[in-house]
Amino acid sequence: MSKGNKGRILIAGAGVAGLSAALELAQRGWQVQLFEKALTLSEVGAGLQLAPNATRHLQRLGVIEKLDLSAVTPQALFLVDGRTARPLLPMALGDKALERWAYPYLVCHRADLQAALLSACAENPAIQLNLDAEILRHDLVDDQIEAEVRRGGRTEAVKGDYLLGCDGVWSVERRRAGHGDARFSGYIAWRTTIAASALPPSFTNALPQKKAVSAWLGKQAHFIAYPVKGGDYFNFVAITAGRNPGQVWSKTGQREQLQAIYRDWGLPVRDVILAAPEWTYWPLFEMADTHFVCKDRTILLGDAAHAVTPFAAQGAAMAIEDAAALAHALDAWDREAALARFDAVRKARLAAVARRGQLNRFAYHATGIFALGRNMLFATRNVDSFMKDLDWLYGYDAIAALNG
Numbered sequence: 092m093s094k095g096n097k098g099r100i101l102i103a104g105a106g107v108a109g110l111s112a113a114l115e116l117a118q119r120g121w122q123v124q125l126f127e128k129a130l131t132l133s134e135v136g137a138g139l140q141l142a143p144n145a146t147r148h149l150q151r152l153g154v155i156e157k158l159d160l161s162a163v164t165p166q167a168l169f170l171v172d173g174r175t176a177r178p179l180l181p182m183a184l185g186d187k188a189l190e191r192w193a194y195p196y197l198v199c200h201r202a203d204l205q206a207a208l209l210s211a212c213a214e215n216p217a218i219q220l221n222l223d224a225e226i227l228r229h230d231l232v233d234d235q236i237e238a239e240v241r242r243g244g245r246t247e248a249v250k251g252d253y254l255l256g257c258d259g260v261w262s263v264e265r266r267r268a269g270h271g272d273a274r275f276s277g278y279i280a281w282r283t284t285i286a287a288s289a290l291p292p293s294f295t296n297a298l299p300q301k302k303a304v305s306a307w308l309g310k311q312a313h314f315i316a317y318p319v320k321g322g323d324y325f326n327f328v329a330i331t332a333g334r335n336p337g338q339v340w341s342k343t344g345q346r347e348q349l350q351a352i353y354r355d356w357g358l359p360v361r362d363v364i365l366a367a368p369e370w371t372y373w374p375l376f377e378m379a380d381t382h383f384v385c386k387d388r389t390i391l392l393g394d395a396a397h398a399v400t401p402f403a404a405q406g407a408a409m410a411i412e413d414a415a416a417l418a419h420a421l422d423a424w425d426r427e428a429a430l431a432r433f434d435a436v437r438k439a440r441l442a443a444v445a446r447r448g449q450l451n452r453f454a455y456h457a458t459g460i461f462a463l464g465r466n467m468l469f470a471t472r473n474v475d476s477f478m479k480d481l482d483w484l485y486g487y488d489a490i491a492a493l494n495g
Contacts, residue, residue, distance in 0.1 A: 097121050097421070101238060101251035103226050103264050105132060107201075108393025108410035109257035110208035114152045115418035117217035124249060125212070126224040126240060132205060137282040138319045138326030139201050140304065143192035144487040145408035148415040150194060157207035162199035163318045167300045170469050173309030176297050176357035179469035182477055184304070191478060192485045198304060198317040200284075200326070204407065226264075229254055231387040253421070254389045257410075260376045262395035268385035273376035273398045279333035280375055280401065281349055283367040284324045291362035306455065307360055308465070312352055313455040314360050315404075327363055329353070330401070330455075335374055346370055375400050381441050383413075384434040390417060397441045402448035402455070403484070409444060412489035413437060419490045429493070436492050447484065 097120045102109045105127035113123045141149065141162070149155050155162075166185040169178045188196040212218045221242055229238035236251045256264025260273045294316075298305055302322065307314035315328040331352050349364050364370075381397040384390055393410035416433055423429035457465045 098252035099124065099250065100253050100255060101226065101229075101236060101249060102126065102255045102257055104256070104258035104262075104393075104395070105129075105209075105220060105222075106257060106259060106393065106410070107204065107208065107407050108395070108413060109255070110205070110212055111148070111152075111411050111414035112255055112257060112392055112417065113212055113218045113220075114154070114208065114215065115148075115414045116421070117212075117215045118152065119418050119422050121217065121418075121421070123218045124251065125218065125220045126226055126242075127220070127222050128225045130223045132209065132222070137201060137284060137328065138198060138317060139204065139407045140317070140404040141197040141199065141204070142405070142408055143188060143194035143196055143485045144489070145411045146197060147194040147488060148411050152211060154204075154207045154211050155195070155197075157210050158197065158199055158203060161203035161207075161319075161321055162197040163302065163322050164195055165198055165302055165304045165317060167303040169298055169300070169303055169305045171297070171305055171307045172466055173307040173312075173314060173353075173356045173360055176307075176359050178298065179308075179466055180472060180474070180477065181299075182474055187478075188485070192482075196485070198319060198326070200319040200324075201407075203320070226254070229267075229387075229389075234388075236388055252388065254387075255417075256385075256389060256391045256395045257393050258395055260394045260398045262391065264389060265382065265391055265395050268382065268387075268389050268391065270382045270385070270391075271379060273378055273394075275335040276375045276377045276400050277332055278375045278400060279331050280373045281329040281331065281370050282373065283327050283370050284319065285327065285363070285367055286324055287318065287322060289366060290325060291359070291366050293362045294359040297357075297359040307356070308455045308457070308462075309353075309356055310458045310462070311456050314353070314356075314363075316363070327367065328401075329364075329370075330375075333372070333374070381438050383417075383437055384430050390430070392417065396437075399441070399445055400448055400452070402451040403444055405444050405448070405484070409441065412440070412487070416489040416493055419493055432493055437489075440487070440489070440492065444484070 099122045102125045168182045170180040184196045224242040227239045236254045238249050304317040312331045319326045376398050378398045392413040420429040420433035
């Protein structure tokens with residue numbers, strides 16, 4: 092279809108999914124009104140990994156160049172035995188990833204990605220971002236969404252052709268569509284950032300490549316590290332089992348609790364836990380069922396559709412893929428058929444990513460004889476074979492998948 096004015100899209104939520112969707116749709120000729128409850132878009136979260144299946148879309152949208160000074164291109168990924176601090180499997184990234192998957196593998200702070208997406212949205216006159224604004228209710232009247240919106244202290248009526256629920260794990264739009272809430276996964280993500288200049292020597296000396304992602308594997312837990320903020324800081328994530336603290340984004344955690352969990356691990360991990368100025372912990376939620384296309388021209392994207400645990404490091408990437416695929420589907424002449432295919436293809440993709448995440452969780456948290464077998468496999472496995480095993484994940488094109 093042409094890129095002329097196709098109509099108006101209403102989006103609830105200005106996270107990665109909402110901002111990505113706004114850019115994708117505006118680029119294809121839609122007018123977009125984005126509503127975000129927060130007064131300001133704060134620096135929520137810590138680091139995230141952007142694999143080539145995500146950066147292919149960000150590059151097309153002009154977002155990658157806006158990340159140029161803050162994102163880091165890691166040169167390698169190391170799987171490390173958390174107890175002995177022995178690298179098990181080195182996988183080249185950097186130019187090797189670009190050569191194999193055609194797009195870069197990046198790591199960055201979530202706030203930097205959000206700022207880059209916001210900057211791109213601000214430059215597009217077809218996108219109107221409304222902060223301190225909330226969709227209170229909506230109905231479908233004569234194939235149009237009629238919504239009541241609170242903006243500041245006032246309410247007003249707005250209309251659109253579709254409503255996108257991009258309002259996160261505890262999505263109001265998901266509930267309005269008649270689908271259940273997210274459920275606690277049983278895992279907690281502890282997060283911190285440390286200045287590169289303040290990293291303990293035991294950690295900096297543990298790996299042969301400093302500009303790297305490392306996944307430290309151990310008993311019922313794992314530990315992730317990678318550079319952010321242009322390499323000036325390192326992001327650390329400790330994934331452990333835990334109890335559900337409720338619907339909160341983050342709480343300050345007790346360092347002693349984290350130290351107890353990792354007491355038998357190698358010195359690099361224990362020193363990082365001690366060196367961090369503060370640890371926050373985030374409950375990890377997941378969806379029992381994935382839902383995209385809902386009744387009354389409502390479509391869910393990102394965590395509102397399919398909150399996934401981070402064992403495959405694909406949370407942000409799946410939201411970015413969702414946005415690209417949906418915009419392509421709405422470009423079709425027969426939108427109803429295209430949306431049905433979008434729904435089916437995205438559900439299949441999310442199921443495959445979830446299976447990979449479960450496999451990673453088992454491998455990362457293995458104990459006893461399973462951990463010994465894992466270490467032997469990783470230590471002897473051909474690196475090219477390991478990268479080939481990721482082609483389906485990192486080489487994926489969410490737009491081409493709808494055409495296939």
